[in-house]
Amino acid sequence: MVDLAARIDQVPLAYVDVETTGLSPQGGDRVCEVAILRCQGGQVLDAMQQLINPQRPMGAGAYAVHGISDDMLRDAPTFDAVMNDVLELFAGAVVVGHNTPFDLGFLAAELALLHVPMPSLVALDTLRLARRNVASPRYSLGVLAATLGVEVDGRAHRAMVDVLTTRAVLQRLVEGLWPAGVRTVQEYVAAQGGPISLERRRPVVDVPPLILDALRRHRPLLLRYRSERGEVTERIVEPLGVSDRGGYASLIAHCHLRDAQRSFRLDRIIAMDVVEAFE
Numbered sequence: 001m002v003d004l005a006a007r008i009d010q011v012p013l014a015y016v017d018v019e020t021t022g023l024s025p026q027g028g029d030r031v032c033e034v035a036i037l038r039c040q041g042g043q044v045l046d047a048m049q050q051l052i053n054p055q056r057p058m059g060a061g062a063y064a065v066h067g068i069s070d071d072m073l074r075d076a077p078t079f080d081a082v083m084n085d086v087l088e089l090f091a092g093a094v095v096v097g098h099n100t101p102f103d104l105g106f107l108a109a110e111l112a113l114l115h116v117p118m119p120s121l122v123a124l125d126t127l128r129l130a131r132r133n134v135a136s137p138r139y140s141l142g143v144l145a146a147t148l149g150v151e152v153d154g155r156a157h158r159a160m161v162d163v164l165t166t167r168a169v170l171q172r173l174v175e176g177l178w179p180a181g182v183r184t185v186q187e188y189v190a191a192q193g194g195p196i197s198l199e200r201r202r203p204v205v206d207v208p209p210l211i212l213d214a215l216r217r218h219r220p221l222l223l224r225y226r227s228e229r230g231e232v233t234e235r236i237v238e239p240l241g242v243s244d245r246g247g248y249a250s251l252i253a254h255c256h257l258r259d260a261q262r263s264f265r266l267d268r269i270i271a272m273d274v275v276e277a278f279e
Contacts, residue, residue, distance in 0.1 A: 002094055002122040004186040008174060011185060012040045012093035015170075017162040018103045019066045022059035023242060025109030030054035031079060032068050034107075035159030036089040037167060048085050049160040051076040060215075061241010064252045064261060066157040079110045090121065094185055098141045098166045100125040105198055118198075122185060126169050128192040133177060137228070140248075141165055148172040207242050208266070211251060214239045214274050221253070224271040225264055233257070236275060237264070 002011060015037045022029035035049040051068070053076040058069060086107065097103045100123050108118040131139055136147040142156050142165075150168040154161035182191050189195055214221050220238050227233070237253035243263065250263040 002092065002185060004122070004189070005184055007183050008094075008185055008188055009041055012038055012045065013096050013167075013170075014038045014090050014093035015096045015163045015167045016090075016100075016103050016107075017097060017159045017166065018106050019068055019157065019159050020062060020106055021054050021056055022062050025106050028056060029059065029062075029106075030056055031106050031110050032058065032062075032073055033066070033159045034082065034086065035163045036086065037160075037163050038089045038093060039167065046089060047160075048082070048089060050082050050085075052082065053078050059241055061243055061252045064240040065243050067155070068158075080114055083111065083114060083116065087119065090119065095121050095123040096126065096166060096170055097123070098126045098144075098162065098169070100127075100196055101198055104196075108198060122189070123196040124170070124188055125192055125196055126166055126173060128196075129173050129188070130169070132193060133173065133191060141169070145169055207249075208272075210272055210274055211239055211242065215241070217274075220256075220275040221251075222273050222275050223264060223269055226268045226270055228268075232270065237262070242266075 017035050018031045019033040020029050020031055031052050032054045033051050036047065037044060038046045051073055053073050055078060058073070063069060095104065104118070104121070104123065111118050126144070127139055130136060130144050134144070134147065136144050141162060142152060145152055145165050145168065148169060150165060150172060152161065152165050156162065177188070177191060182188060210221065213219070220236050222234065222236055224232065224234050235255055235257035237251070237255045240252045240254065240261070243250050243252055249266045251266060251269070252261070252263050254260070255262040
C-alpha cells in the first residue's frame with residue numbers, strides 16, 4: 001500500500017512506458033516492449049526493459065512511431081514470461097508515466113488475457129501534471145522535456161528512453177511545485193486533477209472513415225491542414241497509421257510536400273479526400 005500522506009521523495013516511484021502494436025487493446029493490439037524503473041529518494045532500486053512478442057503483426061502506424069519491427073520481436077518472450085517482474089516492480093509504488101492511462105490500459109489488457117486482475121494502483125501522469133502547471137507549446141514528452149530543459153538521450157518512443165525522460169520531467173515538475181507546498185503523494189494526485197481511472201479512458205481513437213479507407217486501400221490523402229502557427233497548407237500524404245502519443249490523436253504519414261514522415265493532429269485537419277490517382 002502507498003501512504004498517500006508521505007512525501008513524494010519518500011515513497012517508491014515506478015516509472016513505466018510501453019510500446020504497442022497499435023492503439024486499441026480492445027481491437028487486438030498488444031504490448032511489444034515494456035520498461036520500468038523503480039526509484040526512491042533519487043536512487044534507482046530496480047529496473048527492467050524487455051521486448052515482448054505480441055503474437056500478432058506490427059501495425060504500420062505503430063512501427064512508424066517506435067521503429068520496432070516484427071523481426072525484432074520474433075524471438076522475444078511473450079508477456080506471461082515478464083508478468084511477475086512487472087507486478088513486483090509496481091508493488092507498493094506510485095506508478096508514473098506520460099499519458100499513464102495508455103500504458104496501464106495496455107498492461108491491464110495483457111493481464112486480463114492471462115486471467116490476472118490489475119492491482120489497485122496509485123498513479124501519476126506527467127502529461128496531466130504538466131498541462132495544469134506548466135506553460136508549454138505542446139505537451140508531448142519530447143516537447144515538454146525541451147521546455148523544462150531536459151535532454152533526451154536516445155531514440156524517443158523506445159520504452160526505456162521514454163521512462164528516463166519521464167523521470168527527469170517529473171523531477172522538474174517537483175522542483176516547480178515543491179516551493180508551492182505540493183509535497184505529499186496526495187497533493188500530487190490533486191495537482192494532476194485527481195486520481196487516474198482507467199475506466200474513464202476512451203480505449204479507441206475515433207479514426208475518420210476517410211483515413212480508414214485510405215489505410216485499407218493504401219491510397220494517398222489530400223489534406224488541408226492548419227499548423228500550430230495557424231498557417232493553412234494543402235499537401236498529399238501517404239497514411240501509415242494513427243497515434244495518440246502526447247494526448248492528441250494524430251495521423252502518421254509520409255508527406256510529399258516535405259518528402260519526410262510527419263504527424264498531423266486530427267483536430268487540425270480542415271478537410272481531406274482520398275486521392276484515387278497519384279503519380
